[in-house]
Amino acid sequence: MRIRTESGIGHTTVSLAGRFDAHETADFRNVVDLLIRPENATLRLDLSNVVFVDSSALAELLRSQKAAKAIGGEVILVNVSDPVRIILELTELQQVFTLESRTDPTTTTS
Amino acid sequence: MTAETGTYQAYRKWVTEKSTVPPRVSVVIPAYNEEWRILPTVGAIATHMCSRGEPWELIIADDGSTDTTVSLLQDLRFPNMTVLVAAKNTGKGDAVRRGMLAARGEFILFADADQSTPIEQFDHLMAKIDAGYDVVVGSRAAAGAAVSGKSALRKVLSRGLHVMVSVGFGIEIADTQCGFKLFTAPAARSLFTLQVVDGFSFDLELIYLAGRLGLTTAEVPVEWIDAPGSTVDAAKVSLQFVADLVKIKVHDLRGGYTVTGHSPVSRASSPASVASIK
Numbered sequence: 001m002r003i004r005t006e007s008g009i010g011h012t013t014v015s016l017a018g019r020f021d022a023h024e025t026a027d028f029r030n031v032v033d034l035l036i037r038p039e040n041a042t043l044r045l046d047l048s049n050v051v052f053v054d055s056s057a058l059a060e061l062l063r064s065q066k067a068a069k070a071i072g073g074e075v076i077l078v079n080v081s082d083p084v085r086i087i088l089e090l091t092e093l094q095q096v097f098t099l100e101s102r103t104d105p106t107t108t109t110s
Numbered sequence: 111m112t113a114e115t116g117t118y119q120a121y122r123k124w125v126t127e128k129s130t131v132p133p134r135v136s137v138v139i140p141a142y143n144e145e146w147r148i149l150p151t152v153g154a155i156a157t158h159m160c161s162r163g164e165p166w167e168l169i170i171a172d173d174g175s176t177d178t179t180v181s182l183l184q185d186l187r188f189p190n191m192t193v194l195v196a197a198k199n200t201g202k203g204d205a206v207r208r209g210m211l212a213a214r215g216e217f218i219l220f221a222d223a224d225q226s227t228p229i230e231q232f233d234h235l236m237a238k239i240d241a242g243y244d245v246v247v248g249s250r251a252a253a254g255a256a257v258s259g260k261s262a263l264r265k266v267l268s269r270g271l272h273v274m275v276s277v278g279f280g281i282e283i284a285d286t287q288c289g290f291k292l293f294t295a296p297a298a299r300s301l302f303t304l305q306v307v308d309g310f311s312f313d314l315e316l317i318y319l320a321g322r323l324g325l326t327t328a329e330v331p332v333e334w335i336d337a338p339g340s341t342v343d344a345a346k347v348s349l350q351f352v353a354d355l356v357k358i359k360v361h362d363l364r365g366g367y368t369v370t371g372h373s374p375v376s377r378a379s380s381p382a383s384v385a386s387i388k
Contacts, residue, residue: 019228022338023259052225054150056338082117082161087153090186101113 001050003031012040013078017049022056032064041073044100048079053087065096076100120160128189133167135159135236136215137229140205142173144223145182147337151225152183152191158229167192171209174199203305203312210293210302218298222289224337231332235292244297244325247283247317248290248332255285259336267348278355279318283329286314290332297325304367310347311354318358322367 001018012035020028035043043064053061065075076098080088088094114122137155141148152168159166168191172180183193194208206220217239219232227248235246250257251272268285275281291313293301300323307315320327361367 019335021335023335051230052150052154052228054225054337055146058150082115082121083154083157085118086121086157087150090149090153 001027003027005031005035007035010040011042011044013044013046015046015049019052020050020057021052021054025056025060028057028060029063033067036064036068036071036073036075038071041068041071042076043068043073044076044078046078047084048081048102050081050084053084058087058091058093062093062096074098078102117157117161120163121156124156124160124166124190125186125188129165129167131165133190133215134164134217135162135166136169136213136218137166138169138171138206138209138213138218138220139223140171140173140202140209140220141175141179141183141223142199142202142205143175143177143179145175145177145179147224148179148182151223152186154225155221155229158232162233166190167213167215169194169209169213171205171212172196173202173205201308201312202310203315204308206312207302207305207308210298213295213298216295217292218295219292220289226337227288227290227332227334231290232292234330234332235290238328238330239292239294241328242326243328244294245301245317245320245327246292247285247327247329248288248292248334249283249285249329250288250332250334251284252329252331254331256331256333258334260334261336261344264344267344271348271351274352274355275314278359279314281314281317281321283317283327285329286317288332288334289313291316297323301325306361306366307354307358309350309354311351311358314351314355315358318362319367322362 001016001020001024004015006013006015014031014035032043061075068075078100079102080099137159139151155168170183170191171194174196180193180195192212194212196205210218210220217236221227221229231248235248238246249255272284275286301316301319304319305312305315317327
């Protein structure tokens with residue numbers, strides 16, 4: 001899985017590409033844990049190019065969300081690909097995250 | 111709010127409306143205590159199969175799971191998904207056989223529950239079926255395969271078993287055990303009716319029988335990623351594999367695989383053949 005980070009004033013986006021599974025959770029955690037900080041506790045994850053998430057990856061996403069919320073922020077999932085969206089729905093985890101579309105900057109929980 | 115793509119809309123239709131036409135493709139997944147992995151797998155398969163735009167069905171063949179695998183699946187209430195519940199654990203081969211014989215599609219894929227071979231690889235196998243083959247075998251050993259995370263022990267065992275299979279059965283397929291195989295419906299019906307091995311070695315038996323029945327078989331390289339959390343003991347399974355080799359041979363020598371009137375005629379006019387696709 002490829003992980004790319006973009007930081008700007010007041011926002012940080014991490015873009016993931018490929019298969020996000022148990023082999024990738026350590027690298028993901030290493031990147032994300034450094035980015036979720038009290039001064040910038042909201043993190044956007046661009047999942048437009050993620051082709052699969054397994055249960056370990058879902059657990060890692062939940063862990064990140066919990067860490068962000070603990071300091072007043074959140075993890076926002078951006079441009080969620082079809083397989084990830086469907087897997088989030090099947091596991092009823094879409095309710096835990098704000099989903100944001102690039103073409104629709106308003107955020108909603110679904 | 112995320113935008114709805116055509117694939118997502120097709121998926122919503124698939125999970126809410128019973129198809130009015132017979133499926134073109136059936137996907138069979140054997141499952142034993144897969145509560146940790148099964149929902150992502152169903153999601154990935156549903157996404158890809160719905161994106162193809164053809165009617166399809168999903169069959170989960172439980173193998174006597176003692177965890178929540180069955181209830182997780184049944185709670186989904188998907189109209190085009192069937193969950194075959196088994197009272198006890200009888201082996202992967204038995205679970206796959208039940209699923210394959212229940213399938214209604216013109217073409218039937220069986221795929222492991224861990225998505226170690228991503229469902230997108232289905233398109234490569236289907237292309238060979240479209241080219242006229244009866245059985246198409248996903249392969250981690252054919253030239254062009256992309257394998258990651260396979261342990262050294264599993265590589266050594268695989269090579270050893272391949273030598274035995276090649277010498278003992280004359281099978282040219284380099285990887286008989288990859289859990290990703292596609293069949294025409296007539297081929298599946300005949301092969302799984304004759305199958306006697308209930309354990310992990312059933313794949314080898316199927317390929318052996320395919321040759322006996324004169325079915326054309328292609329081997330297609332696939333992407334394969336080791337899925338952590340496998341409950342399979344490679345060494346133990348290998349020993350069982352050797353025992354099953356003997357069982358298959360003895361069963362054959364005793365005339366147990368008698369070809370009957372229902373056995374298929376290959377779609378190809380040529381004699382039995384095996385092709386390795388580079």
